[in-house]
Structures are given as C-alpha cells and as structure tokens.
Amino acid sequence: MTEEKGPSGSTPEPGADQEIHYCYRCGSLLKHSREWCGTCGADQFYTCRSCGRVFNKALHRCPECGNRRRRSSHRSGISRVSTTPAAAEWFRHNRRTLFYVTAGVLGGILVGAIVKTLASHSGPPNDQGYGITSLMYWLDPFIRAGKTVYRAILGVSRAVLNWIVLLILNNFKTTVLAFLGGVAGFVLAMKDRNRRRRARKHRAHREGGEDAEDTRTEAE
Ligand SMILES: [Zn+2]
Ligand SMILES: [Zn+2]
Numbered sequence: 001m002t003e004e005k006g007p008s009g010s011t012p013e014p015g016a017d018q019e020i021h022y023c024y025r026c027g028s029l030l031k032h033s034r035e036w037c038g039t040c041g042a043d044q045f046y047t048c049r050s051c052g053r054v055f056n057k058a059l060h061r062c063p064e065c066g067n068r069r070r071r072s073s074h075r076s077g078i079s080r081v082s083t084t085p086a087a088a089e090w091f092r093h094n095r096r097t098l099f100y101v102t103a104g105v106l107g108g109i110l111v112g113a114i115v116k117t118l119a120s121h122s123g124p125p126n127d128q129g130y131g132i133t134s135l136m137y138w139l140d141p142f143i144r145a146g147k148t149v150y151r152a153i154l155g156v157s158r159a160v161l162n163w164i165v166l167l168i169l170n171n172f173k174t175t176v177l178a179f180l181g182g183v184a185g186f187v188l189a190m191k192d193r194n195r196r197r198r199a200r201k202h203r204a205h206r207e208g209g210e211d212a213e214d215t216r217t218e219a220e
Helices: 085-093 095-119 135-170 172-208 210-219
Strands: 045-047 054-056
Touching (some): 095 135, 135 172
16 A cells, blocks of 8 residues: 555546545545545535536646636635635625624714714713613713703704894894884785685675675666
8 A cells, every 4th residue: 555645636537446545635545535635624626617617626627728727725824714615605695684784883983973073062971870770871971862862953943043043133224124124015815805805706606696685786
C-alpha cells in the first residue's frame, strides 16, 4: 500500500471506490464517500461551468477546457466557515428579510435619536429615578418629547397671535375701516340674496297660478 498523502487530483470513475482518497481541503481520509468529507464537510467534486466536466476540487482548472474553478475554498481557519457556500446561500435567500430588519433597526435608532433630542429640551433624562423595569422608565422620554412638541406648538401659535394683534393695533384705523367695509358687504350680500329669493318665489307663483291671477285682475 502506497502512502498517498494530501489531495489527489483524480476524477470520479466508476469502480474506483476501492482506492484510498483524501479530502482536498483538510487532508482527512475519505471513509464513507469519495464525494464528501465527513471531517470538514467539503464537497470533493466540482462541475465545470463552461463545459460541464466533473472534476476533483484539488484541481484549480478544468482538465477538459482549462476554465478556472470558481470560489476557491483553499482557505484556512475561521474565515473558511463564514465563506462556505451554505452561508452565502443563506444570505442570498434572506436578503430581503435582512434588508427589512436592517431598515427597522436603523429606523428605531433614528426615532430614538429624535425622541431623545426632543426630550432633552424638557428636563434631564430620568430625573424621577425610575427603575429599568418600570413602565415610566420607557415612557418618560416620550412624555418629555411630547412636552417639548406641545410647548413648540404653543409658542408658535402665541407668536402668530401676537403678530396679528400687533398688526391690528399698528393699523387701527385701516382695520376699523376694513371691518366696517366687511360688515357693509355682508349686509349687501344678504339683501341681494333675499331679493333673488323673493323674485324666484314670485316667478314660481306666477307660473303656477296664472289663472288665479287673471281672475283676480279681472275682478279688480
Ligand atoms: Zn475535509
Ligand atoms: Zn471545463
């Protein structure tokens, strides 16, 4: 029996199961299958992407067409684990899920930052000394953020109101004239509406009771 240490570059052939083979990657004796290493889990054969020839992964190039074998697994240590096709496959399958989870995490961080910033304008964080298990510990920043937003809205509306009051006071005569003009316009509009309504009623009355009106005029 010849000592055949290390990887062998043989191709799978029927009836060759009696030969001793070693894993191309870790060098372990392949006991159960020629195609798979029970020690490191490496598949021993590779199908050429160019011509379809199956050859041992110990070879870097296809013996048929010379095409380079893709995704070399000749790496050592922990990095090999993270670059196994299984891991790559998992990432490919869960790409969408990973995207949404990442987006959710980033969104949570963003909301947290906004709430924290808003809350910081309404007193120091956790100034009541709530424990981490207390509901108030988690609600406190939101309450303080809400206070900040409320104060901001209140401040803005107060400023707008002050501005309107100042505008009126600084242009008092104009404001009074404008108000009187508005009242006059409203009165005229009301009169016009009443006149129109009366005219419509009158027309309807004339169309509906033409005979009655005629008899009345005759009787007069
Ligand atoms: Zn192995
Ligand atoms: Zn090939």
